[in-house]
Amino acid sequence: MLKQYKEAIEKSNIISKTDVNGIITFVNDEFCEISGYSKDELLGKNHNIVRHPDVDSKKFELLWETIKNKNIYKATVKNLAKDGSTFYVNTTIIPILDESQKIVEYIAIRYDATKEMLLREELLKKEAQYEELNRSLEKMVEEQTRELKELNQTLEQRVQEEIAKNEERQRVMFWQSRHASLGQMLANIAHQWRQPLTELSLAMFNIKKALQNGSEDDVTKFYAESKHIIKNMSETIDDFTNFFSPDKEKYYFNISESIQESIVLLENMINDEMIIIKTDFEDIEVLGITNELTQVIINLINNSKDAFIHNSILLREIAITTKKENSFAVIEVQDNAGGIAKENLEKIFEPYFTTKHKSRGTGLGLFMSRMICEQGLGGTLDVKSKKNSTTFSIKIPLR
Numbered sequence: 001m002l003k004q005y006k007e008a009i010e011k012s013n014i015i016s017k018t019d020v021n022g023i024i025t026f027v028n029d030e031f032c033e034i035s036g037y038s039k040d041e042l043l044g045k046n047h048n049i050v051r052h053p054d055v056d057s058k059k060f061e062l063l064w065e066t067i068k069n070k071n072i073y074k075a076t077v078k079n080l081a082k083d084g085s086t087f088y089v090n091t092t093i094i095p096i097l098d099e100s101q102k103i104v105e106y107i108a109i110r111y112d113a114t115k116e117m118l119l120r121e122e123l124l125k126k127e128a129q130y131e132e133l134n135r136s137l138e139k140m141v142e143e144q145t146r147e148l149k150e151l152n153q154t155l156e157q158r159v160q161e162e163i164a165k166n167e168e169r170q171r172v173m174f175w176q177s178r179h180a181s182l183g184q185m186l187a188n189i190a191h192q193w194r195q196p197l198t199e200l201s202l203a204m205f206n207i208k209k210a211l212q213n214g215s216e217d218d219v220t221k222f223y224a225e226s227k228h229i230i231k232n233m234s235e236t237i238d239d240f241t242n243f244f245s246p247d248k249e250k251y252y253f254n255i256s257e258s259i260q261e262s263i264v265l266l267e268n269m270i271n272d273e274m275i276i277i278k279t280d281f282e283d284i285e286v287l288g289i290t291n292e293l294t295q296v297i298i299n300l301i302n303n304s305k306d307a308f309i310h311n312s313i314l315l316r317e318i319a320i321t322t323k324k325e326n327s328f329a330v331i332e333v334q335d336n337a338g339g340i341a342k343e344n345l346e347k348i349f350e351p352y353f354t355t356k357h358k359s360r361g362t363g364l365g366l367f368m369s370r371m372i373c374e375q376g377l378g379g380t381l382d383v384k385s386k387k388n389s390t391t392f393s394i395k396i397p398l399r
Contacts, residue, residue: 014089014110020103022047034089034112036082052080063093067106070095076113088117099220119249200226250376253290255322255329255396256281261290262297273305273316280321284329286396288377293394296369296381300333300392303365307337307390324398328379331394340385348383 014034017026027042035042035050042049051060055078066073073093081087089110095103203226210218256279263270263277270277301318308316319334340348349370366381373381379396 014112015108016042016047017105017107018047019105022106024049025105031110034081034087035079036085041082050079050081052078052086054078067093067095068103070097070101070103076117077110078117086114088113115251122249200230250287250289252285252287253293254283254285255293255331256283258290258293259297259320259322259331262294262301265294266298266301269305270301273308275305275308275316275318277301278317278319280319282322282324284322284324284398286329286377286398288396292372292376296372296394297331297333299365299369304333304335304337304390307335311338313337325395327398328395329398331396332391333394334389334391336389339388340383340390345383345385349381 013028014030015026015028016024016031018024024042024045024047027039032039032042037049048060059075063073063075072095073091075091077089077091079087079089090113091108091110093106093108096105096107098104203222206222207219207226210216210222259279259281263279297320304316304318307313313336315336317336319332321332321334323330349366370381373379373394373396377394377396379394382393382395384391384393
């Protein structure tokens with residue numbers, strides 16, 4: 001099992017190890033891919049081979065001060081690839097100690113944050129442009145207001161009141177939807193942590209037992225196992241945090257990978273509720289934001305799950321297919337959860353409309369999902385329902 005954990009970590013993260021002097025002793029394939037160097041070019045070299053010249057040397061002084069004091073260092077680091085390009089990685093550096101608590105090596109676990117950082121920089125530029133635009137609009141509004149004030153002394157007040165009401169409604173809808181999404185994510189984290197917590201409890205019991213038996217080797221073994229479990233649980237938090245990271249610039253992405261990410265995030269819930277997910281994917285890329293499509297698919301799967309429970313469906317199946325149709329990528333999510341009543345079918349995309357108990361839904365999930373499909377992906381989200389089944393159809397332009 002530990003070997004499987006090791007393989008899973010190496011395949012899903014960017015990993016390197018150095019000796020106490022910062023000389024590279026191990027890199028995985030993901031590290032080579034993002035840096036552009038081969039393993040032969042990296043092994044035996046100082047880790048500053050990927051150091052970016054723009055980074056203040058004080059940051060590296062802080063890094064070494066932290067890890068030499070046997071503390072874990074965490075930061076988003078700007079690096080330089082072999083071809084001169086820049087990449088960012090969210091980095092955790094952990095000192096590895098021997099039995100005498102002496103540092104023997106350092107292991108660094110990372111994940112690629114380049115898109116997030118570049119998009120954040122672009123977002124700051126956009127915000128500056130919007131501020132300038134707002135200043136221009138405010139000036140225009142002031143000029144128009146003076147003219148309108150002569151016609152109707154109360155018009156300005158009424159307009160401002162209506163604008164304030166509308167903005168308040170939009171803020172409330174946004175935060176309610178955000179809280180609902182966060183609630184789903186917290187529930188998923190709880191699912192993801194359930195088994196590791198059981199394993200951690202067992203490992204701690206074994207440590208206690210080994211201490212009582214005076215078996216130092218077993219204590220060391222179970223202590224290492226406990227640290228490994230805790231690290232995996234920490235990575236679960238990082239995965240869900242990354243899911244909510246700001247991501248506003250559109251780029252081409254593979255829709256099947258985005259859908260698969262949704263299924264992985266909900267894996268434990270799917271297993272607990274005994275839901276069968278059937279997939280049939282074509283290799284299709286579209287322009288948009290992968291996290292937004294992932295959020296839509298998560299919402300549709302969660303809705304199906306709630307319908308299965310509400311309608312007491314025993315054999316629970318969800319079929320997700322992707323295909324090209326004319327100039328569109330089409331995603332269909334179909335379940336056998338009992339269908340949607342005809343009188344509700346035309347209302348399900350309206351804000352605050354829900355057929356669930358108030359403790360299970362806000363009525364904003366499908367409303368926000370349609371907004372994402374229309375505004376974020378430039379497409380559509382529609383629904384069809386017949387006896388015992390419901391099919392949601394997402395269409396995204398290929399160009």
